Amino acid sequence: MPRNAPLPVDPIAEAKRQWVAHGWQDAAAGMTLVTSIMRAHQLLLSRIDATLRPFGLSFARYEMLRLLGFTRTGRMPMASAIARLQVHPTSVTNTVERLTRDGLVEREPHPVDGRAAMLVLTDAGRDLVERATAALNTNVFDSPGLPEQDTAEVVRLIARLRKGAGDFTDPRPLPDPL
Known part of the structure; x- marks a missing residue:
């Protein structure tokens, strides 16, 4: 505080x-x-x-909207969202329920896996996340509290800590296009 x-x-x-x-x-x-x-x-x-x-957003709700907003079609399987957000499935489910209740996200059946759900960003959700992102960029991300070089160094050091804890691995090289 x-x-x-x-x-x-x-x-x-x-x-x-x-x-x-x-x-x-x-x-x-x-x-x-x-x-x-x-x-x-x-x-x-x-x-x-x-x-x-x-x-009217928490950071968890914002992250979910932003994640969906980054997809080409504004949709993704719930399991993919859980993996990318790196939080407990129950937390994602609760977040999605609130976003659905507020008309920002819809749940649809997965086209292939009958047990899975697709999360779909609504037009209202897309509008809200774009406005919220602009505000975060202006009020937080553009000036996080450290000079740019220090910010990059902190991110680099924390990435080493996260990688050492098994948070991620180095990406494999992508194959050359055919």
């Missing part, structure tokens, strides 16, 4: 000092990393939430 005035001391640096003072120096750097990332997440999410609030 943002404060009106900066604190006189960095609480994460103080926590690290305490970790070392209590004999946990081997874990102090890791605690500092985790806590710093969690705090950065809070700061960025606060800006995102404030930007999306006028659109």
Whole structure:
């Protein structure tokens, strides 16, 4: 949660000092990393939430709409959405139910797999996600809080952490077109 005035001391640096003072120096750097990332997440999410609030969207609902908006036809199988969003299937189901209730997404039977559902972006959903994206670009993404070079370095470092945790693998080279 943002404060009106900066604190006189960095609480994460103080926590690290305490970790070392209590004999946990081997874990102090890791605690500092985790806590710093969690705090950065809070700061960025606060800006995102404030930007999306006028659109009646949470970040989860926005991500689903944006994902569908990126497809050529505004549709994708539910299983593909779950895989790409990297969240629990129940969370995606709840998000889709809310978007469906609000007329932003429709569910249709999968054309091949009778057990699966297709998610389809409605015209209202497409309009909303385009307006919300413009607001996020202006209010958050254009100026995330770091210079461009630092932003690229943070993304690179976090990608290494994510890859090391098994979040993704290097893409295989695509075959040459026939």
